[in-house]
Amino acid sequence: MNSRKLTLLYQRIRVHNKYQQQQERRRHYCSIERVKKLSAQFRRIASECGEDVEATVLEPDLKGGDASLDKYTTCWRGKWGVKGGEGRGNIVLRPSTTECVRGFVELCNKEGAKVVPQGGNTGLVGGGVPEGYDEVVLSTVRLNSVMSLDSSTSVITLSSGVILSDAIRHCADLGMLYPVDIGSKGTCNVGGNVSSNAGGIYFTRFGSIRDNLVGLTAVTGRGDVLEVGGCAMRKDSKGMDLRQVFVGGEGAFGIITMVKMRVWKKPTTREVAVVGVGGWEEVERLCERAQERMGGLVSAVEVMDRRVLELVKEKVGGGGMGWVGGARYYVLVETMGFDDERDRETLERFLEEVMEEGTVEDGVMAKGEEEIEAIWGVRESCGVAVNRAGGSWKYDVSLELRDWEEVGRMVEEKVRGLGGRLVIWGHLGDRNVHFNVVREKEDGGEGSDITDAIEPWLYEEVIRRGGSVSAEHGIGQCKGDLMEELIVGEAGMEYLRGIKQLFDPNHILNVGRNKTFRERDK
């Protein structure tokens, strides 16, 4: 990459500066007349499709400025999206059938109305919320009527708006395991997981969404209902397959309305231990040992540093933290298997070994499911704790383990002078680290100084070391600028644009995400 391009890139990245974003937003204005006209047309379509019109078409209150639709138009961290107000608001659509989605998309094509597909709105990169007031939010939350598991083929068919934890529980009740499990499972939608190619804690053992997706139904940007994959038999080598276009597509190519996912036989044993280690070298050794000694039994290996645990204690609290001691890093090891008699023993033996060789300082092993849930609860609260701490800057990258500590130290150096500090947690098994810079509100809260200090330096550093700049959080509004230069490359981007043109010729879907899809001269 030559230095001129680099400069241009740095300039574009700085546009992410919040102040300038606000300036941009004022341009994305939508008149009251247009809102009313669109709203009436949406209502007509909803009624034609037999929908409950009041629940399906949510019109913003442009006079009073009530905040009831803010939960659809802003992200849960309050960082991305737009708030409703006087004279400003977004229409929110919540269809409950594929047919209705199709009707809406067809209308939006005709009227040139921009659409933001949205699942549970739990994303971290602003991929599911509008950039301005001229976008219609199309939420899948009411698309949840189908949840049916076929145990003979091990495939579950789900409407895209089914909440992930419901899918997980449904599978568990039938002795099966749904391969996606992420912290936001109580709210996120399974369709959204596919659109953002979510990772999660079972990625190492059970594979990615790309591996497990059997088929899906989507309404393309053109308004066609496309059913891909979906043969009842999983082993179906049809040759060229459109499934993967939508995985990670973040709604740019179509709106997923139905998902077919491969499920696994739920292991009957589950053991969790969380151990404290003194340094990064020990973390690496522990991770390696776990794979060596327990191999396929390991289902998750996660790490949390002491700082984030202190934050969890302070900001989230709750019980079950009795195991947190003074060690610098805590590693959670989970095994899942089918041998009631030996699986617990295997983990115990492993723990004994690592204790004896001095790798481990302290730790506990869960006695039963309740303690297992408590320990995982702490791990899953890391994101929430950081969010409550004040200003937070999140970086979700994939790096070789030996680079985590070094890169972490470099990040610390850059932000220390600005009052920020780094906390780390992540999925050791998949080499996916969550670097989070926190600045307590008293020290200064949100600000672009930390962003400028870290970006794009961190992304470049990660790529230089062969890592990924977005391991599982996706691109969204946050990393769109990086697509061409750092992620896909110029040639790759051209092909992607071609595909985008095919699926969404009028460019109505997710404009603003993956910025390079936008016509260059706009």
Next chain:
Amino acid sequence: MRVLVGVKRVVDYAVKVRVAADKKAVDLANVKMSMNPFCEIAVEEAVRLKEAKKATEVIAVSIGPKASAETLRTALAMGADRGIHITTDLRTDQELGSLSVAKILAKVAEEESPDAIILGKQSIDGDFGCTGSMLASLMDVPQCTFAAKIDFDASTVERETDTGTEIVKFPGLPAVFTADLRLNEPRYATLPNIMKAKKKKIDAKSIEDLGVELSEGNEVLEVFEPPPREAGILVEDVDGLVDKLKNEASVI
């Protein structure tokens, strides 16, 4: 003071159980088992007594199949000193009744002479809640059930009732206590303790070796799931409420 603690291996609290095909029992195949939560609380109480130097020895006892030894290991990992495993192939969730369990524990107590016996208030599979009282009766010692707080110095126990709590005074030891939820919060089993537990002793003997004659248990006629909870309804006025309570629910 020597403390004897009973621990039972039951279906894990978080597991959703299913009725077996013959409708005579719960299906236990491949189901996760762990220590009864109230037994965990009992063990925790005993271990705390040892840490406070009020108890000199904590003995854990369990009745069940081979796998109950695991439950004893968990008790040892929490801090118990040694374990006694009374082996049996009878199903401990329904074939071995409370009175039989009480008789077995009474025999063990005869041999071990504990000063205090702490049990869980009930097991989450049988839910009978009788063993503690029956044991005290067989041993002819005081019983303090549903204990939320035990004070060995003052010889008082704060126990849970349906309307709140009450403080009872027990005449002295030996005595039987059954642990309720608020008694304490059980500790995690730390790694060093788990390792130490492997070296602690567990004595195993069968019910026959113990020389206990079992009482006849209950005969299980049928096991079924409770009917699904129905949605609530709104009534127009008080008269409507009274009418429904009288004529539909038959509670007044």
